[in-house]
Amino acid sequence: MIVVTSLVVENATVVRPLGPAPASRGVPRWLRKAPTYIFLTIVAVASVYPLYFMVVGATNTSPDVLGSRLLPGGNLFANFRALVAAQDLGGALWHSSLNAVLTTIAALAVCSIAGYGFEVFHSKGKDRVMSLLLLAMMIPFAATMIPLFRMFAQFGLLNSTFAVILPAISTPFLILLFRQSARSFPHEVLEAARIDGLSEFWIFVRIFVPTMRSTYAAAAVITFMNAWNNFLWPRVILVANRYQTMPMLISNFRAGYVIDYGVLMLAVLIASLPTMIVFLVLQRSFANGITGAIK
Amino acid sequence: MKKSTTALAVLAAASLSLGLAACGSNNDTGTSTTGAATTGAPSGDITGKTLTVWTWDPTFNIYAMQEAEKVYQKTHPDFKLTIVETPWDDLQTKLTTLAQSNTTDQLPDIFLVQNNAYQKNVINYPELFADYGNAGIDFSQFPQSVVDYSVIDGKNYGLPFDNGAVIAGYRTDVLQQAGYKLDDFTDLTWSDWLTKAKDVLAKTGKPLLSGQANSSDTIMMMLQSAGASLFDADGKPTIVDNAALEKAIATYQELVKAGVFTEVNSWDEYVQTFVNGNVAGTINGCWILGSIQSATAQSGKWDITDMPKLEGVDGATNYSANGGSSWAISANANYALAADFLKSTFAGSTEFYDTILPSSGALANWAPAAKSAVYAQPQAFFSNDAIYTKIVSYAGKVPSNNTGAYYYEARDAVSTAITKIMGGTDMATALKEAQDTVEFAMQ
Numbered sequence: 001m002i003v004v005t006s007l008v009v010e011n012a013t014v015v016r017p018l019g020p021a022p023a024s025r026g027v028p029r030w031l032r033k034a035p036t037y038i039f040l041t042i043v044a045v046a047s048v049y050p051l052y053f054m055v056v057g058a059t060n061t062s063p064d065v066l067g068s069r070l071l072p073g074g075n076l077f078a079n080f081r082a083l084v085a086a087q088d089l090g091g092a093l094w095h096s097s098l099n100a101v102l103t104t105i106a107a108l109a110v111c112s113i114a115g116y117g118f119e120v121f122h123s124k125g126k127d128r129v130m131s132l133l134l135l136a137m138m139i140p141f142a143a144t145m146i147p148l149f150r151m152f153a154q155f156g157l158l159n160s161t162f163a164v165i166l167p168a169i170s171t172p173f174l175i176l177l178f179r180q181s182a183r184s185f186p187h188e189v190l191e192a193a194r195i196d197g198l199s200e201f202w203i204f205v206r207i208f209v210p211t212m213r214s215t216y217a218a219a220a221v222i223t224f225m226n227a228w229n230n231f232l233w234p235r236v237i238l239v240a241n242r243y244q245t246m247p248m249l250i251s252n253f254r255a256g257y258v259i260d261y262g263v264l265m266l267a268v269l270i271a272s273l274p275t276m277i278v279f280l281v282l283q284r285s286f287a288n289g290i291t292g293a294i295k
Numbered sequence: 296m297k298k299s300t301t302a303l304a305v306l307a308a309a310s311l312s313l314g315l316a317a318c319g320s321n322n323d324t325g326t327s328t329t330g331a332a333t334t335g336a337p338s339g340d341i342t343g344k345t346l347t348v349w350t351w352d353p354t355f356n357i358y359a360m361q362e363a364e365k366v367y368q369k370t371h372p373d374f375k376l377t378i379v380e381t382p383w384d385d386l387q388t389k390l391t392t393l394a395q396s397n398t399t400d401q402l403p404d405i406f407l408v409q410n411n412a413y414q415k416n417v418i419n420y421p422e423l424f425a426d427y428g429n430a431g432i433d434f435s436q437f438p439q440s441v442v443d444y445s446v447i448d449g450k451n452y453g454l455p456f457d458n459g460a461v462i463a464g465y466r467t468d469v470l471q472q473a474g475y476k477l478d479d480f481t482d483l484t485w486s487d488w489l490t491k492a493k494d495v496l497a498k499t500g501k502p503l504l505s506g507q508a509n510s511s512d513t514i515m516m517m518l519q520s521a522g523a524s525l526f527d528a529d530g531k532p533t534i535v536d537n538a539a540l541e542k543a544i545a546t547y548q549e550l551v552k553a554g555v556f557t558e559v560n561s562w563d564e565y566v567q568t569f570v571n572g573n574v575a576g577t578i579n580g581c582w583i584l585g586s587i588q589s590a591t592a593q594s595g596k597w598d599i600t601d602m603p604k605l606e607g608v609d610g611a612t613n614y615s616a617n618g619g620s621s622w623a624i625s626a627n628a629n630y631a632l633a634a635d636f637l638k639s640t641f642a643g644s645t646e647f648y649d650t651i652l653p654s655s656g657a658l659a660n661w662a663p664a665a666k667s668a669v670y671a672q673p674q675a676f677f678s679n680d681a682i683y684t685k686i687v688s689y690a691g692k693v694p695s696n697n698t699g700a701y702y703y704e705a706r707d708a709v710s711t712a713i714t715k716i717m718g719g720t721d722m723a724t725a726l727k728e729a730q731d732t733v734e735f736a737m738q
Contacts, residue, residue, distance in 0.1 A: 086353055
């Protein structure tokens with residue numbers, strides 16, 4: 001999905017040297033700011049236009065969408081009926097949600113423990129393992145897909161939710177994110193907790209997890225979005241199409257000779273909503289989590 | 296410290312099992328018959344009642360399969376099809392993955408393959424396919440040019456279904472406005488066509504054609520209309536010193552330069568040009584009719600004819616093909632049942648083709664079907680012309696095209712060359728680069 005980010009331009013304090021006043025002093029404030037606003041307006045329009053087109057397109061007929069009609073139309077319900085008649089929308093939403101939620105919960109649990117472990121129980125050996133993990137980030141998924149598929153086939157795991165989720169649970173990026181956050185976690189607190197007799201397990205659960213709430217939120221948004229939009233692996237591993245996810249459903253709409261763009265736009269809109277909601281709900285924590293959980 | 300690490304490991308394992316406890320594991324215990332390319336068992340002893348099919352497009356291929364199931368059920372009441380909707384690009388990914396991971400037991404019984412991709416798949420992954428040697432299907436009842444897409448080493452691997460015969464569709468009202476009739480655009484050469492198209496443009500302001508700027512589709516249609524290809528009989532690329540290709544590119548350049556061919560950036564924009572009436576015609580595989588008809592307001596204003604032919608090229612005709620697809624029987628199939636099902640429907644039932652044509656526009660490649668009265672019915676959208684009879688007659692006259700295992704690579708290389716040529720690069724240089732690219736890919 002497309003995430004619209006707002007740009008904030010802070011007023012910079014400029015210290016001018018003594019001497020004759022610069023030529024710009026006579027220029028009104030609004031005129032000096034005009035280029036900034038024009039630039040921001042263009043960027044904002046460029047960011048919002050595709051979203052607007054998607055929403056409006058969902059209410060129009062296919063020829064209207066092709067004709068780039070920018071006003072809302074009256075075809076929303078007809079598009080919805082066509083969408084539901086052609087595909088199992090409810091099933092796709094349910095399976096996508098199930099995959100995304102379970103992946104997020106499992107990935108957060110595993111990667112936060114790993115990140116915490118790498119930082120708090122620091123050693124040279126663990127650093128080397130971490131470097132290996134970072135190297136793994138460089139390998140594109142397409143390169144590991146065939147061996148992974150073969151492995152799952154040998155374990156008899158094809159066509160299962162488990163097979164969709166498992167490869168996404170542990171990602172080097174999330175481990176790195178949690179490790180970096182754990183780095184700013186005050187070790188004095190850990191020492192104090194240990195002296196007070198709290199076990200390592202409870203230190204993690206009762207002290208680290210609540211403190212790192214915003215890191216968890218950022219990680220949740222990223223993992224949920226990736227899991228929701230995951231296409232290639234589910235398409236391949238669910239060989240028999242026992243169930244399909246929202247990206248697979250959208251792909252089906254583009255496969256025919258005649259594409260109904262109104263219905264396609266509606267399907268894309270529906271597929272975008274959950275990630276939008278997750279992002280909006282966790283937006284503030286997301287920003288904090290990316291910049292560092294502890295100030 | 297040891298204690299704490301153990302505790303964390305236990306927590307990790309516990310959270311994993313908790314989080315995934317809800318996931319059902321629907322293991323597919325497919326029957327395994329993994330092996331190399333097979334010649335299927337004789338179709339005499341039919342066992343089993345169900346077949347699985349991978350295909351795409353609910354309004355076209357999937358619909359056709361569902362109707363075929365109904366036709367076959369009349370003689371085999373217990374028969375059942377399981378259709379797995381899989382778009383072609385995804386189907387190709389699945390085929391590649393199954394072949395490379397040696398898990399062919401996951402293959403369905405039947406799957407649809409695009410004609411242009413047939414050679415590549417059968418040559419690279421013979422273990423996925425069973426040939427039609429024992430299916431008892433008379434392939435002489437299909438156009439030779441279409442059958443040839445899926446013939447490898449003299450064996451048939453595909454049953455032609457989706458017709459890709461090229462049509463030239465025009466807005467007759469626009470032609471009339473410029474003082475022309477459809478006949479004036481029938482059986483002519485590209486240079487005659489260009490003269491008239493310029494006249495139409497001058498009088499009505501509408502170009503007659505459009506297409507994607509980064510696609511070689513139009514050039515490839517011109518090329519096949521002269522029976523030419525990008526490969527010789529031994530499979531070596533012939534992109535340089537290819538008179539037909541050079542003529543096709545030169546013709547294309549003239550069309551664009553004259554303004555009678557509007558270049559756009561994407562497929563969606565291409566469809567938009569004629570749906571919105573900005574362009575008064577199109578030349579493409581006959582499957583484009585569906586997109587043309589989506590502009591309901593233009594009903595009665597369209598008609599179709601054959602495409603122009605290249606001048607001064609040996610074997611040039613007014614007929615070509617673009618796209619199309621054929622049914623493959625997999626190496627993992629219940630061969631006898633799959634072969635009998637296809638033979639009784641797609642290669643043996645006029646009733647079946649009569650049903651699918653009016654509702655989906657799915658046009659038969661199977662010659663006996665075209666004799667049916669349904670094909671001769673006038674179509675209101677297309678000026679009450681019997682367009683389906685026309686298309687089937689075109690399909691029979693299309694020259695064969697040698698695609699080879701690297702056809703897609705060659706098409707992509709030629710597309711890049713065309714973009715460069717249109718940007719001002721010398722034709723010989725651009726085509727040499729394309730040839731080098733394909734030769735590199737083949738190493």
